[in-house]
Amino acid sequence: MTRTGTGDEDVxxxxxxxxxxxxxxxxxxxxxxxRLDRDLREQHQLSMPEYEIMVRLSEAEGHRLxxxxxxxxxxxxxxxxxxxxxxxxxxxxxxxxxxxSDGRGVEAVLTxxxxxxxxxxxxxxxxxxxxxxxxxxxxxxxxxxxxxFNAVTDALIEGHAAMxxx
Amino acid sequence: MTRTGTGDEDVxxxxxxxxxxxxxxxxxxxxxxxRLDRDLREQHQLSMPEYEIMVRLSEAEGHRLxxxxxxxxxxxxxxxxxxxxxxxxxxxxxxxxxxxSDGRGVEAVLTxxxxxxxxxxxxxxxxxxxxxxxxxxxxxxxxxxxxxFNAVTDALIEGHAAMxxx
DNA sequence: GTGCGGTAGTTGAAGATTTAACGAAAGCCT
DNA sequence: AGGCTTTCGTTAAATCTTCAACTACCGCAC
Numbered sequence: 443m444t445r446t447g448t449g450d451e452d453v454x455x456x457x458x459x460x461x462x463x464x465x466x467x468x469x470x471x472x473x474x475x476x477r478l479d480r481d482l483r484e485q486h487q488l489s490m491p492e493y494e495i496m497v498r499l500s501e502a503e504g505h506r507l508x509x510x511x512x513x514x515x516x517x518x519x520x521x522x523x524x525x526x527x528x529x530x531x532x533x534x535x536x537x538x539x540x541x542x543s544d545g546r547g548v549e550a551v552l553t554x555x556x557x558x559x560x561x562x563x564x565x566x567x568x569x570x571x572x573x574x575x576x577x578x579x580x581x582x583x584x585x586x587x588x589x590x591f592n593a594v595t596d597a598l599i600e601g602h603a604a605m606x607x608x
Numbered sequence: 609m610t611r612t613g614t615g616d617e618d619v620x621x622x623x624x625x626x627x628x629x630x631x632x633x634x635x636x637x638x639x640x641x642x643r644l645d646r647d648l649r650e651q652h653q654l655s656m657p658e659y660e661i662m663v664r665l666s667e668a669e670g671h672r673l674x675x676x677x678x679x680x681x682x683x684x685x686x687x688x689x690x691x692x693x694x695x696x697x698x699x700x701x702x703x704x705x706x707x708x709s710d711g712r713g714v715e716a717v718l719t720x721x722x723x724x725x726x727x728x729x730x731x732x733x734x735x736x737x738x739x740x741x742x743x744x745x746x747x748x749x750x751x752x753x754x755x756x757f758n759a760v761t762d763a764l765i766e767g768h769a770a771m772x773x774x
Numbered sequence: 775g776t777g778c779g780g781t782a783g784t785t786g787a788a789g790a791t792t793t794a795a796c797g798a799a800a801g802c803c804t
Numbered sequence: 805a806g807g808c809t810t811t812c813g814t815t816a817a818a819t820c821t822t823c824a825a826c827t828a829c830c831g832c833a834c
Contacts, residue, residue: 463754470757588629
């Protein structure tokens with residue numbers, strides 16, 4: 443509002459505590475994702491994005507999902523999902539299937555092998571998430587994390603908020 | 609402990625609420641980082657990693673830091689920082705300088721131009737962080753995020769604070 | 775001093791992601 | 805039916821990141 447000459451007066455900077463939280467989040471996220479990804483790769487020859495995709499497929503009807511839904515559910519670009527699924531297909535984790543109801547459509551299906559790999563990977567991955575994140579936080583703090591990032595998601599995806607109001 | 613045949617009994621899965629928080633965090637982070645990065649690129653021809661590096665340099669003595677410190681402070685690999693700094697050097701944002709006290713060392717220095725670009729980018733970037741994250745959360749919730757990811761960082765970096773367990 | 779392990783930083787190739795453009799099929803409107 | 809627009813998924817190229825060497829230098833032991 444006032445002017446003193448530095449040019450910063452109208453900028454709503456973060457206060458010291460907010461700054462600290464923001465950086466902790468940035469750095470912590472970098473380290474955490476890095477580590478979880480590395481663990482998955484070393485122990486199960488899977489990347490995080492691949493794992494995420496397998497989880498979504500495993501939860502779907504018939505272990506299959508249209509490419510677009512898959513992309514939306516993990517919030518990755520369609521192109522990215524195309525590439526990831528191609529790699530996974532090559533590894534025998536998923537298969538592609540034409541969509542009967544829509545000539546343009548393609549469905550990704552989790553294979554037997556994919557399901558087996560997921561069943562192996564899930565326990566160690568979840569243990570990592572616990573050990574490196576969930577168990578480090580108070581229950582209340584972790585719930586706060588959930589609230590905050592649900593709000594972020596709502597702000598960045600149209601139609602997401604409506605779904606969650608319940 | 610007991611066995612019923614599904615094989616899941618010894619696994620400490622996340623409960624419904626934890627699961628929800630974890631996914632919100634994953635998806636929210638993906639969307640948020642994507643968006644902040646996109647905004648920086650469109651408005652200032654900068655990527656998030658580049659911006660992060662400029663912030664660290666701007667806060668350092670003489671606007672300069674050893675490559676290794678820079679890498680540590682943003683939690684990126686040294687190789688990554690080498691590549692990023694090379695690109696930034698090409699863009700005239702930083703310069704490289706030999707380190708006097710250590711023949712192996714290299715210092716990255718923020719140029720005048722780099723400082724000017726940062727001064728332009730910072731307000732809009734911070735505004736985005738506020739609008740898409742900080743202002744969406746209760747103060748207390750955001751502080752919780754800070755606590756959680758400080759704990760994560762402590763757990764993943766030796767010497768950061770950890771090692772008090774055991 | 776010499777040797778030796780460790781650290782600093784770079785390099786090039788491989789891998790992953792983004793971007794923009796594209797062909798094919800749907801949906802819609804008349 | 806015909807034309808127009810949108811959506812689906814893929815592709816190729818550019819960009820960014822990781823990975824595994826590799827050089828150069830430091831520090832310490834002897």
